[in-house]
Amino acid sequence: MTKIPTLKEMVYAAGKPERLVWIILSILIVVSLVASPLFSGLDNLRNVFLIQPVGLGLAALGQTFIVLAGGIDLSVGSVISLLTSLAAGIFQKYPLMHPLLMVAIMLGLGAAIGAVNGIIVARLRVTPFMATLAMMLIYQGLALFYAKRTIGGIPRSFRFIAEGSVLGVPMSIVLFGFIIALCHIVLVRHRFGAKVLAVGSDPNVSALSGIDVGRTRFLSYLFGGMLFSCAAIFLAARMGGGGPKVGVGYDLDSITAIVIGGVSLSGGTGNVLGAFGGVLIISVFYNLMNLLSLNSFLQILLKGLILIVAVAFTSCKKQG
Amino acid sequence: MSKDVAEGNVLELTGITKRFPGVLALDTVDMVFRKGEVHALVGENGAGKSTLMKILSGVYQADSGTILFSGGSVVFRNPSQAQDAGIAIIFQEFSLIRTFTVAENVFLNREPSGLAGFKDMRTARKETGNLLREIGFDLDPDARIEDLTVVQQQVVEIVKALSITATVLIMDEPSAALTDKELKNLFGIIRVLKARGVTIIYISHMLQEIFEIADRATVMKDGETIGTKNICETTKEELIRMMVGREIKDFFPASVRTRKEELLSVSGLRKGRKLDGVDFSLHAGEILGIAGMAGSGQTDLAKALFGVEAADSGEIKVLGKTLNIKSVRQAIGAGIGYISEDRKNYGILGPMAVRVNITVADLGRFLRGGVLSGKKEREEANKKIGELGIKVAGMNQRADTLSGGNQQKMLIARWLLKKPRIFIIVEPTRGIDVGAKTEIYRIMRALVESGSGILMVSSDLPEVIGISDRILVMRSGRIEGIIDQSGGLTTEERIMSLAVGHDYSFSEGIPS
Numbered sequence: 111m112t113k114i115p116t117l118k119e120m121v122y123a124a125g126k127p128e129r130l131v132w133i134i135l136s137i138l139i140v141v142s143l144v145a146s147p148l149f150s151g152l153d154n155l156r157n158v159f160l161i162q163p164v165g166l167g168l169a170a171l172g173q174t175f176i177v178l179a180g181g182i183d184l185s186v187g188s189v190i191s192l193l194t195s196l197a198a199g200i201f202q203k204y205p206l207m208h209p210l211l212m213v214a215i216m217l218g219l220g221a222a223i224g225a226v227n228g229i230i231v232a233r234l235r236v237t238p239f240m241a242t243l244a245m246m247l248i249y250q251g252l253a254l255f256y257a258k259r260t261i262g263g264i265p266r267s268f269r270f271i272a273e274g275s276v277l278g279v280p281m282s283i284v285l286f287g288f289i290i291a292l293c294h295i296v297l298v299r300h301r302f303g304a305k306v307l308a309v310g311s312d313p314n315v316s317a318l319s320g321i322d323v324g325r326t327r328f329l330s331y332l333f334g335g336m337l338f339s340c341a342a343i344f345l346a347a348r349m350g351g352g353g354p355k356v357g358v359g360y361d362l363d364s365i366t367a368i369v370i371g372g373v374s375l376s377g378g379t380g381n382v383l384g385a386f387g388g389v390l391i392i393s394v395f396y397n398l399m400n401l402l403s404l405n406s407f408l409q410i411l412l413k414g415l416i417l418i419v420a421v422a423f424t425s426c427k428k429q430g
Numbered sequence: 431m432s433k434d435v436a437e438g439n440v441l442e443l444t445g446i447t448k449r450f451p452g453v454l455a456l457d458t459v460d461m462v463f464r465k466g467e468v469h470a471l472v473g474e475n476g477a478g479k480s481t482l483m484k485i486l487s488g489v490y491q492a493d494s495g496t497i498l499f500s501g502g503s504v505v506f507r508n509p510s511q512a513q514d515a516g517i518a519i520i521f522q523e524f525s526l527i528r529t530f531t532v533a534e535n536v537f538l539n540r541e542p543s544g545l546a547g548f549k550d551m552r553t554a555r556k557e558t559g560n561l562l563r564e565i566g567f568d569l570d571p572d573a574r575i576e577d578l579t580v581v582q583q584q585v586v587e588i589v590k591a592l593s594i595t596a597t598v599l600i601m602d603e604p605s606a607a608l609t610d611k612e613l614k615n616l617f618g619i620i621r622v623l624k625a626r627g628v629t630i631i632y633i634s635h636m637l638q639e640i641f642e643i644a645d646r647a648t649v650m651k652d653g654e655t656i657g658t659k660n661i662c663e664t665t666k667e668e669l670i671r672m673m674v675g676r677e678i679k680d681f682f683p684a685s686v687r688t689r690k691e692e693l694l695s696v697s698g699l700r701k702g703r704k705l706d707g708v709d710f711s712l713h714a715g716e717i718l719g720i721a722g723m724a725g726s727g728q729t730d731l732a733k734a735l736f737g738v739e740a741a742d743s744g745e746i747k748v749l750g751k752t753l754n755i756k757s758v759r760q761a762i763g764a765g766i767g768y769i770s771e772d773r774k775n776y777g778i779l780g781p782m783a784v785r786v787n788i789t790v791a792d793l794g795r796f797l798r799g800g801v802l803s804g805k806k807e808r809e810e811a812n813k814k815i816g817e818l819g820i821k822v823a824g825m826n827q828r829a830d831t832l833s834g835g836n837q838q839k840m841l842i843a844r845w846l847l848k849k850p851r852i853f854i855i856v857e858p859t860r861g862i863d864v865g866a867k868t869e870i871y872r873i874m875r876a877l878v879e880s881g882s883g884i885l886m887v888s889s890d891l892p893e894v895i896g897i898s899d900r901i902l903v904m905r906s907g908r909i910e911g912i913i914d915q916s917g918g919l920t921t922e923e924r925i926m927s928l929a930v931g932h933d934y935s936f937s938e939g940i941p942s
């Protein structure tokens with residue numbers, strides 16, 4: 111008697127669910143290699159794997175911590191817009207400011223923005239979705255108020271963060287690699303990571319174990335906000351400027367990426383490396399769409415499809 | 431000068447009061463716990479036992495009253511503070527993170543950590559392993575909770591509490607999810623701890639357990655303390671009278687023995703190594719008890735019949751029609767109802783009203799032209815709340831704020847409303863107080879008299895003997911014998927002999 115395998119059995123046949131994201135990525139790369147000869151060009155590969163994933167990757171890392179703790183942040187995009195605008199604006203006023211001071215200011219602002227989101231969610235108990243939807247509008251409004259359009263004027267010294275290299279390795283990759291490693295270690299080895307995962311898995315049980323659920327949620331937003339500011343720093347450095355449109359799309363893309371990467375939107379399951387895999391998938395996907403010069407409506411439509419497939423896979427993994 | 435507990439005491443509670451919306455859960459409770467005693471806490475479902483323990487362990491704070499704890503008056507703002515002070519607790523409700531491993535749960539929020547807050551999981555794993563070995567449980571510290579059985583999960587809860595160096599260890603119905611084997615182990619641990627001077631507060635509805643392990647027992651009723659008795663100077667009957675305020679007669683309702691048509695017939699049912707060719711039939715009008723040592727296939731049989739974990743082979747006939755039950759939906763469609771033993775995790779819609787929890791499985795009945803008739807739904811829910819004596823502030827109380835036993839009654843009410851023809855019920859009265867037990871037996875009886883058949887899996891032998899018309903005894907996945915009780919009640923020895931496969935009266939005592 112032959113049996114038609116269920117979706118779940120097929121997932122298991124493909125290996126551990128954690129590997130799924132890498133399997134999808136490999137398939138996507140093979141498809142890209144076949145579909146477009148331009149894909150394998152050295153400049154293109156550099157762009158797809160070393161440059162594009164950094165900004166989205168940093169945003170996705172922040173999103174990962176927030177989602178793992180049981181929240182969500184829809185304001186990433188406008189936070190990035192606001193912060194890059196501020197960076198460019200401040201540099202225009204004080205062109206001689208030391209780049210490290212600017213980095214510190216950005217990180218501080220990111221932390222402050224994360225703290226505001228965190229307080230609204232954890233203390234005022236507004237649902238994360240509504241809270242960050244509202245904050246998205248507020249930050250976008252502030253960004254538009256501050257900078258009507260894209261402003262340049264980021265000095266070379268600051269642009270080194272994205273454009274420079276040490277010993278032949280691009281600076282951005284050095285920093286990004288360091289941050290990924292740090293996030294990974296914090297999540298799996300640090301007590302904070304354990305609390306984030308516990309609270310996201312089951313807030314009631316966490317509270318019974320003495321974990322301060324509100325504080326953990328708050329800290330996840332704070333930490334997330336700082337990672338969003340890292341994304342803003344990198345993007346400002348790469349573009350040499352900032353503006354109220356810079357972050358458009360980062361909210362949905364960061365969520366899509368981590369969900370594809372196996373981070374459960376209901377919190378508690380997922381890891382940093384999977385999320386990074388999801389970011390690479392999005393990056394390759396956008397690149398392929400561009401190389402094939404597909405219509406933008408088709409791009410959006412396909413992205414939606416990928417998202418559904420990914421979520422279906424992860425949810426059937428869960429039922430297993 | 432600050433006050434301290436009297437010589438020989440470890441904990442003194444005075445005037446503890448706690449009010450929840452609509453209920454006075456604790457009404458000026460006074461209680462004294464001595465150093466190194468096993469102190470049982472008993473009382474009906476909703477009497478306030480767990481609430482009091484949650485105040486002691488920092489989950490809730492009392493509205494008024496004082497807690498003296500060796501050294502002076504204390505108020506615990508959160509569970510960590512209570513732990514640090516030396517009060518550990520095994521909660522009645524589920525309190526493990528399902529996606530975490532055993533070791534991660536045991537040390538949750540107390541991870542051994544070194545530099546800058548980084549966890550030292552190697553130590554945590556090692557210590558978990560040591561603890562498990564020390565107390566004689568065979569469990570992998572790296573296993574994930576969601577892959578464990580209910581019994582194993584309860585073992586983890588125990589280990590978690592034991593990993594805290596405590597002077598007071600609270601156990602809120604630890605036995606409700608254990609088999610005899612683990613329970614024996616647990617009692618061994620309790621004796622060791624007691625010898626070390628640890629005070630154990632033990633909550634259970636099984637009076638046998640209390641008479642076996644406890645030194646003293648305090649009875650609570652409706653949020654008040656009724657009294658404390660030395661175990662060696664009291665009887666079960668006295669405790670029951672204190673608990674329910676009346677004598678309980680006719681614990682088990684008499685069977686009218688009206689075996690009617692065959693509802694279910696099973697032959698050659700097999701499932702992995704758990705079910706090894708099971709044949710039996712269930713008739714309308716009868717309660718068929720299933721007994722056996724833990725893990726002999728009773729629950730696997732129940733799960734197979736309800737499609738939770740379908741059988742590999744064999745035939746299941748419902749009302750003469752062969753059915754290939756592969757899913758729960760099919761089973762429900764065939765008129766089968768099921769209450770599992772894992773009530774901590776399944777079935778309760780926590781944030782929803784008690785009313786919804788009761789009517790949800792049978793909403794179709796309350797439709798009037800496609801619209802829910804609220805009045806009828808409320809009436810039915812109210813009736814069941816009354817019949818089962820579910821203690822609620824109102825039928826719109828959130829389900830997860832009910833006491834543990836009342837949540838179970840609520841689940842039973844849900845299925846009773848649906849009146850399944852074939853009702854599989856696992857451990858019907860675990861965690862249910864004595865008064866409500868008789869009520870549940872009466873309702874089970876009424877249900878079969880109205881034409882249903884009940885398949886009851888239970889590890890409580892007096893219950894199996896008291897309520898069953900026939901008893902199937904299982905051993906290693908097979909049916910070892912069927913005892914017909916129409917000629918008179920059988921004995922625990924007879925069941926145990928079949929269950930272990932040799933004459934039981936010559937081996938150790940009878941666990942129950």
Ligand SMILES: Nc1ncnc2c1ncn2[C@@H]1O[C@H](COP(=O)(O)OP(=O)(O)OP(=O)(O)O)[C@@H](O)[C@H]1O
Pocket residue numbers: 450451453454455473474475476477478479480481482522821822823831832833834835836861
């Ligand atoms: N968080 C809460 N909100 C509202 N009411 C509550 C809450 N917790 C408990 N109660 C109510 O307080 C009363 C006492 O409940 P408690 O859990 O202490 O009973 P119990 O003695 O442990 O019963 P059981 O034997 O069923 O576990 C019940 O009426 C219950 O509904």
Ligand SMILES: [Mg+2]
Pocket residue numbers: 479480481522602833834835
């Ligand atoms: Mg209780």
